[in-house]
Amino acid sequence: MLEELERYARQNYIPVLLNETKNLLIEKIKEVNPKTILEIGTAVGYSGTVMLKYSNAILTTIELEEQNIAIAKQTFESNNVIDRVNQIQGDAKEVIKNLNQKFDFIFLDGPKGQYINYLPYLKKLLNDGGTLFADNVLYKGMVESAEFIPHKKRTIVVNLRKYINAICNDFELESKIYHIGDGVAISKKIKLKE
Ligand SMILES: C[S@@+](CC[C@H](N)C(=O)[O-])C[C@H]1O[C@@H](n2cnc3c(N)ncnc32)[C@H](O)[C@@H]1O
Numbered sequence: 373m374l375e376e377l378e379r380y381a382r383q384n385y386i387p388v389l390l391n392e393t394k395n396l397l398i399e400k401i402k403e404v405n406p407k408t409i410l411e412i413g414t415a416v417g418y419s420g421t422v423m424l425k426y427s428n429a430i431l432t433t434i435e436l437e438e439q440n441i442a443i444a445k446q447t448f449e450s451n452n453v454i455d456r457v458n459q460i461q462g463d464a465k466e467v468i469k470n471l472n473q474k475f476d477f478i479f480l481d482g483p484k485g486q487y488i489n490y491l492p493y494l495k496k497l498l499n500d501g502g503t504l505f506a507d508n509v510l511y512k513g514m515v516e517s518a519e520f521i522p523h524k525k526r527t528i529v530v531n532l533r534k535y536i537n538a539i540c541n542d543f544e545l546e547s548k549i550y551h552i553g554d555g556v557a558i559s560k561k562i563k564l565k566e
Contacts, residue, residue, distance in 0.1 A: 373451055374418065374421060377417070377418055377421075380416070381418060386416055386440070388419065389422065393552060393553035396550060397422065397479070400503060400505055401427050401429075402426055404476060406477035406502075406503075407429055408473065408477070409429045409431045409476070410431075410434075410477075410478045410497060411432070411481065412464045412468070412480050412482035413434070413435065414435035415444070417443065417445070417446075417447030417448050420448065421448065423479065424453040424457070429456065429476070429477070430457075431453075431457050432457075432458045432460065432471070433460070434462065434464045434482070435460075436482075438461060464490065465490065468493040468494065469493055471497060475499065476501075476503070477502060477505070478494055478504045480506040481506075484509075485527050486531070488531045488532075488534040491535065491538055495561065500561055501563055503558060503559070503561075504539075504557075504559040505556065505557075506535070507553070507554065507555075507556055509554075509557040510532075511554060515536065539557055542559075547559040547560075
């Protein structure tokens, strides 16, 4: 069923997890074994279903586009995971300010230019020892490239560079960048001594 959904998403130009990224996501989900997951960017429910298939977690997932939310609901239903999903429609920037629970695992896969703005809120939403998994952080190789960045992509690239810089220099986070897929950053929130 997931393969069919992946085909549908690719045929309809809906960006979903690349294979390598999916494998790393599964590895981390198995390792962390989260009870609660927050996802920014549901799309059609592909990555959400993958995370639920490999854990017993409850997933809260945020998506802006109503059409995607309806398709994602069908995905969660047909994969028998709907009872572990809380779908929220809205702009993640506003939604994350108002969430009143904490999460063991956050999958950040929404608008790339916003990651740096989301970071302070996501840190607050992450439990101590929790994992923040951010996709597309190297954005087609442009983030680490010394070459000229086309004007249309510049804000995203500059903001992703700020994001990487912020997570790598934050004493509350232990971060690692993976050169797979479109680039993944995994940050673990360190438990600070009282
Ligand atoms: C890369 S796709 C997510 C793919 C999905 N996680 C997967 O792998 O199956 C990014 C999604 O973020 C949604 N999105 C874009 N801007 C958003 C915003 N401001 N708030 C919430 N969702 C947003 C898009 O509509 C799109 O569905």
